[in-house]
Amino acid sequence: MSQPPPTAPKLIWQSAIVVAIESRTPTIKSFFFRLARPLHFAPEQHMDVRLTAPDGYEAQRSYSIASAPQRNDSIELAIERLEDGEVSPFFHDTVAVGDEIELRGPIGGHFIWSADDGGPVLLVGGGSGVVPLACMLRHRAACSSNAQMTLVYSARTAADLLYGDELRALDTRNDGFRFFPTLTRELNPAPGVRLGRIDAPLLGTALASLPAPPKVAFVCGTNAFVEAAASTLLELGLPPAVIRTERYGG
């Protein structure tokens, strides 16, 4: 499996310019930053963001890098607006194209996959937990890798399926990627769309879509989502050491 990144020099705050903002779902916007200094990172690592008030008060948060590392002078962060948050509402409601935001990174050394690692790989994401997994898939596509990779992705409604079009398009390529979306609260599903939470039969189907047991399974989402998915994968026979988790919030 991927070695941790080589020891990096001190991570310094750099000013990045917001060059574009795109609404992705009713609660998630993508922010595209042009970086002053090139960033070398692995999928998926994250960036720390720092906001400073005029009186010197600081707020910091971490966001997964959504874009593939092939581009090192600009990155995409997909930020979900949390109702009682301090930083995400600021991004959604106030940040505009042209603004300077302080970032530092890349951070993280465990939830990492690079094309050299190969497959098979199982990806399981819930809601905005798909961001790090999308980063891995974009990297895989940019490398023209045929590594066997299956994504199981649970979102509330069709509108909440982040990167839905992109993921469906990757699924049509027949290059070793399989996509299993499921919606938990969609009232008007399109024909053929699976409804309901991720469960053992769905994960079993996903595992069966891989030619062999996965070398690694990346699970990302809220803690409750990750606990449920990881326990089910253990019940299905995956060894604990194969499962890597990234848990958002509580």
Add this chain to the structure above:
Amino acid sequence: MATRGFSGRGRGAEAQPDRLPPGQFLTTDFPVLSAGPTPQVARPDWRFELKVGPRPIKSWSWADFIRLPITKVTRDIHCVTKWSKYGTGWEGVSISDLLADAALEPPTEYTLAHSYDGYSTNVPTADLTGGRAMIAITYDGKPLESEHGGPARLLVPHLYFWKSAKWVKGLQFTERDEAGFWELRGYHMYGDPWKEQRYSGD
């Protein structure tokens, strides 16, 4: 550099800014963060071991362990992912009492804590003794849940909380400061929240 349009959330008295290390925000939740699935270790199967280098010194079963002196503490905790939580209540065996029961003076300057899922983290031995750390078995008056590291976790609240190894199964005294799991992956060897020592080089 001030960020255009940012003034911060209403910072009421409950945030107690002097109590919050740099870059942290206050939470009333208790977020769960770990790198893999939650190990399930039954108390009858639980063992805790002290080693000096490769040499085992003493081990305790759960029944032995809970007969040791129990200390109760209330502490603020600070996670490297930026959340802080005030006044968390823990009970457990202080590292000093553990060493006393093993009739061991701190044998080396550095300690590596080991967990049931293969996790490890390094702490200078002086940061564990003198009441600074314990092996905690209850949180908020109840037996420690597996999600938060139960049956037992290391508790070193004056350092970032990744040092408070969940599902702890032993402490190994080492000659050198040996990087643990996150320290090998870019996190700081010491981790003082008041100096904002999050990542190596900070």
